[in-house]
Amino acid sequence: MDKNIAGKTMEKWIDELPMIKDIIDTNEVFWINSEIADFKKTDITWAIKKEDIEDAKERLKRFAPYIAKVFPEARENNGIIESPLKDISNFKSQLQDINGRLLLKCDNYLPISGSIKARGGIYEVLKHAEEIAIGQGLLSGNDDYSKIDSDEFKNLFKKYSIAVGSTGNLGLSIGIISAKLGFKVYVHMSADAKEWKKELLREKGVNVIEYDSDYSKAVEEGRKQAQNEPNMYFIDDENSIDLFTGYSVAAERLKEQLEGMNITVDEEHPLFVYLPCGVGGGPGGVAYGLKMIYRENVHLFFAEPTHSPCMLLGMMTKMHDKVSVFDFGIDNITDADGLAVGRPSGFVGKVMENLLSGVYTVKDDKLYMLLNLLAKKEEIYLEPSALAGIPGMFSLYNTEAGKEYIRKNNLEEKMKNSTHIAWATGGGMVPESQMKSYIELGENKTF
Template sequence: MNNNVILGRTLTEWKLEFPLLNKLISTQEVFWTNPKYKTSKNHVPIQEKEILEAEERLIRFAPYIAQAFPETQDTGGLIESSLVPIPDMQGYLEKYYDLKILGRVLLKCDSHLPISGSIKARGGIYEVLKHAEDLAIKQGIMELDDNYSILNTLKFKEFFSGHSIAVGSTGNLGLSIGVIGAKLGFQVTVHMSSDAKSWKKELLRSKGVQVVEYGSDYSKAVEEGRKQAEKDPNCHFVDDENSRDLFVGYAVAAYRLKKQLDEMKIAVDSNHPLFVYLPCGVGGGPGGITYGLKQVFKENVHCFFAEPTHSPCMLLGLATGLHDQISVQDIGLDNKTEADGLAVGRASRFVGTVLEPILSGAYTIKDEELFSLLQALNNAENLRLEPSALAGMPGPARLLQADAGLEYLKKFDLENKMDQASHIVWATGGSLVPSEVMDQYLRKGTVDI
């Protein structure tokens, strides 16, 4: 492995420059803080007005969503999740990691988002809706001031049936794209990596979505999806690695989170810091949310990504500065994890470069710990998530235990403010997991609570 050449340099040479690689290669759990992080405002390629336009578009689509998906009627067709305190789980984390977690720990339940039961219901559904709007307006069959419930009619379904959508996915993005795309009438093809769970493939097929399976990982599925779209002028490819539309769809979450925190009377300011822990695959979902959070809360929010020890692609890309020019396979990792949504070997360059000055850090977690935390959350709070969604759960403890985390708190004058801090664990998927599969997950945990 030491003879492996990456961008003209051997792995041994890279390890000398970035000693952290030694721990990543040996699949040790690490906690890394970003030396390029800045608290000042930085120039970024996404403008805030794009996020606000995305929110306006989602509001326009609310009448259609409420009619097409009755489970959203209580929220008027807005796809949103609850923010809940998890005091019993916080107590478990303190016992499990043998430390006191100052402040409060909350769970952002994107695991229970309507329609597709994961964080991908934000960006994925948004991009398909935007594409549908663009097509219908261009065709002259809809105007911006129409009641968008007209989309739920045979006329529009027949129109959209002449168009197709393709996406490459490890599971949840494909699920979101497939469900909303098929409901609108599009011909949808989801290119699934070998990591995707069989129940997700079966659910997609039951919705009339074409699922193409690959024996290789996420990158191959994306590559093949992109090739299909290039051959068909009527095919829209949802590019999880580079899409601005996905990104701004995710970013909308930050503005809605602020409203939830205000309603709960939870302050976020210089004396009340907010820490957010987000599971990360290719980076689009957590990247978009992080960008939105920094727009809303500025230097008072601190975002950390969580990745499996076998698939730390974003941490690897950011720590070396190579982004998508290096993969976990390049350093000898197998990219195999039970956290299927995080089984990505190469990070998005687009997201990585946007995040470089605004992400506070990242850490890795072993699969075994995911299952133990899954079981503990079920026991403590009666909440069930899929394994990848538990990656953010140890975040508060890791921050307070790791030397790098303590140095971060000291550097940014946070040490004496932690008793007034809020920690949000972003739950990214779980509510659609079949009960028999969830039972299997729960049996893999080894906790005593």
């Protein structure tokens, strides 16, 4: 108990923040962020401007003809990488009769790589490719970008390399799009990464470098490789503003989907969004964009495995990336591989300090039970990490912290008009045999 963590003993941290004891014991917790800004009283300084997000949205539109040409699965939506928003009332009825409508944002159906990483990861690669091509005089913003599918562009891009560190899904998105464009690509993968993801990348011509250590080691080695190779571009999941901005584009698109379903979001009709969180870039970008649009009328929660609560510890202690789960004796071992991160992004944690409503944790067994139930009731198939957003609605209504949040924000009378969105972050590319074993693991488990 006398070990120092960011200048304090474990005993001191537990004394100041008693919930840390439950976190260390890997119990499920529901933490409310006391630093969230009151939009009616505070002027927010936005780290990423609305124009930056609009610029990203327009860039993705420019690339849509290319995406549609080279990825047949993206043609239905004319090359725009987007996912459906689905009502899962059959599933919700099995959990508990609680107020509000529960929807699933199905990023497991995103084309190309079947996860939320198809947003930020593919976006950053496309932006990098565009900068190279424009710099070499082969492309202008007014061109039909389908021309990029040619030997001329592939011969250009093969002179350049891309590297990334990943637990799996970011590596898939970066690897698939980079290889398709013609880049040499290196994906440094942590021990948590599933074998089928590594095999799929190798089939696409990607160089996969494996580590026995966790996510942080994979990122460190990827960064180190890029520093030693002049034509190599490192995609930094921990600190990339481009990744973050690419994810943020999802918010405006979600707004359009809600309007298309005649769902109102205002003071009397609050929106709650629950986002699985690993290092933080994906959920942070989406949450940031939503907060910019809906301000005090959207309530945002991150979800983490009980064995990998890095963002929770970073935000709760206000130490962000200065602390890791290992500092608190937590092993970072979880079947939710996309969330198996020991140290959070300091960039994301600081950006979300005044915007995030809270963080909750969930046990692996519950993820499997929910996976099984969702498959049976809705015929929607997710990987374990993608289920982490689903218990959020239940926890909000059934924990003392959640009930207090509702009371404190004067939401009691508004909850009957509330909309809840669980962000399903991945699972679209899981092999059938693997998915079957996931479903079997969820049998006979209770919520």
